[in-house]
Amino acid sequence: MPEGPNGRTFYQRVVNATPGGKSLAQCLQCGSCGGSCPSGPDMEHTPRQLFAMIMAGMEDEVLSSNTPWHCVSCYYCTVRCPQQIPITDLMYTLKQMAIARGKYRESGHVDFSSSFIGMVERFGRSFELGLATRYHLTHNPLKMVSKGSLGLQMMLKGRLSPLPESIRNMPQLTAILTEAKRIAAQQEV
Amino acid sequence: MTPPNGQYAYYPGCSLKASAGAYERSAMAVIERLGLHFVEVDDWNCCGATEYFSLNKLPAYSLVARNLAIAAAQPTHELVAPCSACYLNLRKTDDHMRLEPKLKEQVNRALAAGGLHYEPGTLHVRHLLDVIIDDVGYEAIAARVTRPLAGLRVAPYYGCLIVRPFGDNDPEYPTHMDQLLEVLGATVVDFPMKSHCCGGHMTQISEETAFELLRQILDNAAAYQTDVIVTVCPMCQLNLDAYQGNVNRRFGTAFNLPILYFTQMMGLAFGLQPEALGIGSEIVPAQAALNKIGQVPAEAPRHTPKRRDKDALPMPSRQRR
Ligand code: SF4
Numbered sequence: 167m168p169e170g171p172n173g174r175t176f177y178q179r180v181v182n183a184t185p186g187g188k189s190l191a192q193c194l195q196c197g198s199c200g201g202s203c204p205s206g207p208d209m210e211h212t213p214r215q216l217f218a219m220i221m222a223g224m225e226d227e228v229l230s231s232n233t234p235w236h237c238v239s240c241y242y243c244t245v246r247c248p249q250q251i252p253i254t255d256l257m258y259t260l261k262q263m264a265i266a267r268g269k270y271r272e273s274g275h276v277d278f279s280s281s282f283i284g285m286v287e288r289f290g291r292s293f294e295l296g297l298a299t300r301y302h303l304t305h306n307p308l309k310m311v312s313k314g315s316l317g318l319q320m321m322l323k324g325r326l327s328p329l330p331e332s333i334r335n336m337p338q339l340t341a342i343l344t345e346a347k348r349i350a351a352q353q354e355v
Numbered sequence: 356m357t358p359p360n361g362q363y364a365y366y367p368g369c370s371l372k373a374s375a376g377a378y379e380r381s382a383m384a385v386i387e388r389l390g391l392h393f394v395e396v397d398d399w400n401c402c403g404a405t406e407y408f409s410l411n412k413l414p415a416y417s418l419v420a421r422n423l424a425i426a427a428a429q430p431t432h433e434l435v436a437p438c439s440a441c442y443l444n445l446r447k448t449d450d451h452m453r454l455e456p457k458l459k460e461q462v463n464r465a466l467a468a469g470g471l472h473y474e475p476g477t478l479h480v481r482h483l484l485d486v487i488i489d490d491v492g493y494e495a496i497a498a499r500v501t502r503p504l505a506g507l508r509v510a511p512y513y514g515c516l517i518v519r520p521f522g523d524n525d526p527e528y529p530t531h532m533d534q535l536l537e538v539l540g541a542t543v544v545d546f547p548m549k550s551h552c553c554g555g556h557m558t559q560i561s562e563e564t565a566f567e568l569l570r571q572i573l574d575n576a577a578a579y580q581t582d583v584i585v586t587v588c589p590m591c592q593l594n595l596d597a598y599q600g601n602v603n604r605r606f607g608t609a610f611n612l613p614i615l616y617f618t619q620m621m622g623l624a625f626g627l628q629p630e631a632l633g634i635g636s637e638i639v640p641a642q643a644a645l646n647k648i649g650q651v652p653a654e655a656p657r658h659t660p661k662r663r664d665k666d667a668l669p670m671p672s673r674q675r676r
Pocket residue numbers: 192193194195196197198199200213214217246247248249250251253
């Protein structure tokens with residue numbers, strides 16, 4: 167089985183990085199998760215299959231699967247799992263690992279998340295107009311045409327602010343996030 | 356439970372200050388009527404939505420924890436969030452810090468860089484709908500109803516995060532908002548898709564995935580002759596409202612369902628004016644539905660010059676001598 171920096175298996179690293187993740191060992195392979203998932207049709211592997219692959223140590227296959235990226239975080243699987251496995255949070259862990267290893271194949275999700283976080287790290291608040299412009303201009307400029315008319319409607323209804331709003335104490339937030347990133351970088355994922 | 360000092364710490368989240376301004380306006384109007392006292396968390400920051408947790412978890416938890424630490428300094432332990440995604444992130448961060456001592460220690464090390472600290476379990480994180488129903492109660496709400504929503508067919512749409520994975524209500528078929536809407540005098544339709552997912556951020560990333568989820572929800576509501584879909588979350592409102600036209604174009608459907616917030620429905624039933632509740636900012640207009648309950652249009656009818664009816668008898672324009 168492929169091992170990580172501290173001699174830990176892929177399975178152990180996934181479990182350690184997920185609050186409540188230890189219960190993954192109790193997976194029954196019952197399939198309730200995949201059967202409940204609204205994104206099932208778009209996924210290469212159901213959550214159940216992905217968990218079997220994690221246990222089999224198939225790190226590359228798991229981290230390059232499109233499955234975590236189609237998870238919409240609806241928590242259906244989590245509340246239905248007979249073993250109380252935090253499936254949705256495991257999906258978050260897998261996304262983060264895929265980014266850290268550069269294994270993801272569909273860049274749209276990552277670009278969108280990065281644009282969103284960029285706004286938050288700069289202003290402390292999200293900024294919808296800035297987000298739409300930045301993400302769609304870098305990722306899919308043609309989309310701006312169709313999103314543009316919706317944006318205009320939203321603006322006319324007073325639902326899209328033309329300017330970002332910032333929190334007062336940005337230095338405090340920046341210090342917290344910088345420290346959190348420093349601690350995160352010291353950990354294995 | 357209502358806090359002893361009657362005060363709640365209030366975390367609006369980014370949407371309520373932007374695209375979901377109507378939610379905040381109506382919520383504030385309603386809680387004032389109900390005698391609840393909300394104090395906005397000072398200088399709160401974005402909760403990171405689902406995006407930060409996908410990229411880097413420790414900064415994501417720390418981002419949320421800054422809000423918890425600031426809110427915990429208020430003289431109340433009840434923290435209320437109207438957005439389901441904010442509610443989930445605040446509650447999840449508190450819960451996971453309690454569950455994992457290592458996470459608690461690391462988040463607090465990050466917070467310390469900003470002079471803050473949060474002890475998990477200090478705050479009781481709650482969604483606005485739960486606060487209104489559990490702390491005010493159906494009876495006290497009924498006592499405020501002056502204009503019952505009689506004859507209006509409504510579909511209560513809960514979405515995911517208010518009932519899953521936390522919350523005291525059935526995670527698949529909750530009924531507390533159903534009861535609330537009945538108290539307001541509306542007819543609640545059966546709505547099997549009531550807690551299905553609206554697609555979240557997928558409208559931005561994968562329209563194929565998102566529009567199909569939206570189509571199923573709209574189709575289910577339309578099948579029961581619904582006049583209005585009622586939501587508890589700005590993300591659900593935005594997806595169902597703003598992208599309804601896209602869904603119609605893609606699937607050749609003709610859905611025309613206004614999406615309103617439960618606080619707007621409460622405000623109407625309490626006799627407040629539609630404009631005071633932010634009604635009119637929805638993309639799919641709610642006017643036709645409001646006419647059913649005798650609400651006059653928000654705008655004065657446009658002046659249209661009198662035209663002669665083309666079927667009218669020809670009349671001499673000038674009398675001849
Ligand atoms: S529902 Fe739970 S126990 Fe069943 S296969 Fe999925 S993760 Fe395993």
